[in-house]
Amino acid sequence: xxxxxxxxxxxxxxxxxxxxxxxxxxxxxxxxxxxxxxxxxxxxxxxxxxxxxxxxxxxxxxxxxxxxxxxxxxxxxxxxxxxxxxxxxxxxxxxxxxxxxxxxxxxxxxxxxxxxxxxxxxxxxxxxxxxxxxxxxxxxxxxxxxxxxxxxxxxxxxxxxxxxxxxxxxxxxxxxxxxxxxxxxxxxxxxxxxxxxxxxxxxxxxxxxxxxxxxxxxxxxxxxxxxxxxxxxxxxxxxxxxxxxxxxxxxxxxxxxxxxxxxxxxxxxxxxxxxxxxxxxxxxxxxxxxxxxxxxxxxxxxxxxxxxxxxxxxxxxxxxxxxxxxxxxxxxxxxxxxxxxxxxxxxxxxxxxxxxxxxxx
Numbered sequence: 001x002x003x004x005x006x007x008x009x010x011x012x013x014x015x016x017x018x019x020x021x022x023x024x025x026x027x028x029x030x031x032x033x034x035x036x037x038x039x040x041x042x043x044x045x046x047x048x049x050x051x052x053x054x055x056x057x058x059x060x061x062x063x064x065x066x067x068x069x070x071x072x073x074x075x076x077x078x079x080x081x082x083x084x085x086x087x088x089x090x091x092x093x094x095x096x097x098x099x100x101x102x103x104x105x106x107x108x109x110x111x112x113x114x115x116x117x118x119x120x121x122x123x124x125x126x127x128x129x130x131x132x133x134x135x136x137x138x139x140x141x142x143x144x145x146x147x148x149x150x151x152x153x154x155x156x157x158x159x160x161x162x163x164x165x166x167x168x169x170x171x172x173x174x175x176x177x178x179x180x181x182x183x184x185x186x187x188x189x190x191x192x193x194x195x196x197x198x199x200x201x202x203x204x205x206x207x208x209x210x211x212x213x214x215x216x217x218x219x220x221x222x223x224x225x226x227x228x229x230x231x232x233x234x235x236x237x238x239x240x241x242x243x244x245x246x247x248x249x250x251x252x253x254x255x256x257x258x259x260x261x262x263x264x265x266x267x268x269x270x271x272x273x274x275x276x277x278x279x280x281x282x283x284x285x286x287x288x289x290x291x292x293x294x295x296x297x298x299x300x301x302x303x304x305x306x307x308x309x310x311x312x313x314x315x316x317x318x319x320x321x322x323x324x325x326x327x328x329x330x331x332x333x334x335x336x337x338x339x340x341x342x343x344x345x346x347x348x349x350x351x352x353x354x355x356x357x358x359x360x361x
Contacts, residue, residue, distance in 0.1 A: 002211055010226060014229040021191055023061070024121070024122050026119070026120055026121075026122065028112060028117060028119075028120055029116070029117045034201065037106050037107065037108045038106070038107050038108070038118045038120075039104060039105065039106045039107075039124070040105060040107065040118065040120055040124055040125065040126040041099040041100060041103055041104045041105070041106070041123075041124045041125055042099075042100055042103040042105070042126070042299065042300070042301050042325070042330070042354035043097035043098060043099060043100060043127075043301070043325060043351065043352060043353065043354050044097070044099075044103075044241070044325050044326055045095055045096070045097060045100060045241075045242060045303070045322075045323060045324045045325045045326060045353070046093065046095075046096045046098050046239055046240065046241050047093060047094070047096070047238075047239070047240045047241075047242060047308070047322060047324075048092075048093070048094045048095075048096050048237065048238070048239055049091065049092070049093055049237070049238040049239070049251065049252075049310075050088045050090075050091070050092040050093075050094070050235055050237055050238075051088070051090075051091055051235065051236045051237075051238065051252065051260050052090040052091070052092070052233065052234070052235045053086055053087060053088050053089055053233075053234055053235075053236070053254070053259045054086065054087045054089055054231050054233050054234070055084065055085075055086055055231070055232045055234065055259065056083075056084070056085055056086070056087055056229060056230075056231050057082075057083070057084050057229070057230045057231075057232075058079045058082065058083040058084075058227060058228070058229050059079065059082055059227055059228045059229075059230075060079045060081055060082055060227045061078075061079065061223055061224045061225050061226055061227040061228070062171070062224055063174070063175035063178060063224050063225045064078050064079065064080050064173065064225060064226075064227060065080075066175035066176075067225040067226060068293050070175060070176060070177055070178075070179035070225070071182065071222075071225055073225060073226060075227060075237050076224050078225065078227065079226060079228075079229075080227075086254070086255065086256060086257070086258070086259045088254055088317075089233070091290060091310055091317055091318060093308060093310075093320055093322065094099070094238070095322055095352060096239075096313075096352075097125065097325075097351065097352045097353065097354075098123075098241075099124055099125055100129070100325075101124045103299070103330070103354075105297075105298075105299045106125075107129070107298055115309070116129075117129075117130060118130075118132060119131075119132070119133040122353055124221065125351050125354070126300075126349050126351070126354070127348075127349055127351050128346070128347060128348050128349060129298070129345075129346065130344040130345060130346045131347065131348055131360070134348060152212055152215055152216040152219065153209075153212055153213055153216050154216075155213070155216050155217060155220060155294030157220050160181075160217050160220055160221065162177070162181065164177050165177040173207075175224075175225070178221050178224050178225070179225075181217075181221050182218060182221045182222060185217055185218045185221070186218065187216050188214060189211060189214045189215075189218075192207065192210065192211065192214075196288065196345075203340025210323035215338040216278065218251050227335065232321070234259055234260075235359070236259075236260040237298065238251065238252060242275055242324050242327070243284075243326060244328055245275055245276055245306075246273070246274065246275045247274050247275050248272050248274065249272060249273055249274075250263045250270045250271070251263070251271050251272060251273040251310060252268075252270055252271050253265055253266075253267070253268030253269060253271065254268050254269050254271055254312075255267045255268035256268075256269075256271075269312060269313070270309070270312070270313070271310060271312055271317070272310070272311055272312070273308060273309065273310050273311075274307075274308070274309040274311075275306050275307070275308050275324075276306060276307045276309075277304060277306050277324075278304070278305045278306055278307060278321070279304075279329045280304050280305045280327075281302050281303070281304045281322070281327065281328045281329055282329075297332040297333065297334055298332065298333040298334075299330050299331070299332050299349070300330065300332075300333065300349065300354055300355060300356050301325050301328055301329075301330055301353055301355050302328045302329050302330070302331055302355060303323045303325040303327070303328040303353040303354070303355055304322060304323075304324050304325070304326075304327030304328035304329075305321055305322070305323060305324065305327070306321070306322055306327055307319060307320070307321055307322075307323045308320055308321075308322055323352075323353050325353055325354060327348055333347070333356075344361070345359065345361055346358075346359070346360040347359050347360075348360075
């Protein structure tokens, strides 16, 4: 039995970080009990790589060499030998945030501030100040999906074999009878569709069931000539915490026998990745005179952007732009903003990046 590796029909998609709507949040009030201070953390970026791949098993039909003679099927459409190979189907990249323990800060409100509160995620990331938490807008990206295809009814192959077929005395004769059954099924289906039979089902659902059953029978007979294909799907999750730019680093290996394997498993072809800082944020030299007065300041992230590329020696799999907080910087807001006598200032953050989404006065 031959085995092959197949890189075909590969798709690469970028999906933005987990929706805030799926993240549990909690409201924390600044009160006397906590000295009007609320501690929070800013996130750092982790890239999740999801690799979807398939094991494809092709089985040759017993009458493969008769497919052209009896059914007019060209050899290119007939499986002539058994094969097993793995196909790399899709690679997804998503941004995930984790709390950065080195970026833990305290907001200290004045006792006279009007009912100050903060929304935090379960792991302590800041979502909003003096405002109800809001779900992040869904990604503009929408995966193209095929329309669902109705499954054919399950039929025991033995149940379709006719007496004539079972009594055939040779492989050639069995192939001839099998081909005749294919044509009979096709004629029956055509007669049903054109109404040239007695007792045509008046109910549309009943007709659909009969046609589906005929299609399933034809498929079983046809597979005796063309062969059959069985596919099993698998997925592998990889997690990367970007620290610096990287070039031509092995992300994983893809084996023609095992699918996705570890980077040190030489049975697989290496799949590389590059991560390039797009320098979208100016990283200034710290001013020694500019200090974060922790309780009197709100620290937030300005995330950077990076381009990630995934490829093999022979082909580019895909590329996308991702947010990476580690390639950005932090800025501060003074808590004097909350002393506005016209009403409390509201601040909305992006929990996945720690950046400010909106300030409402």
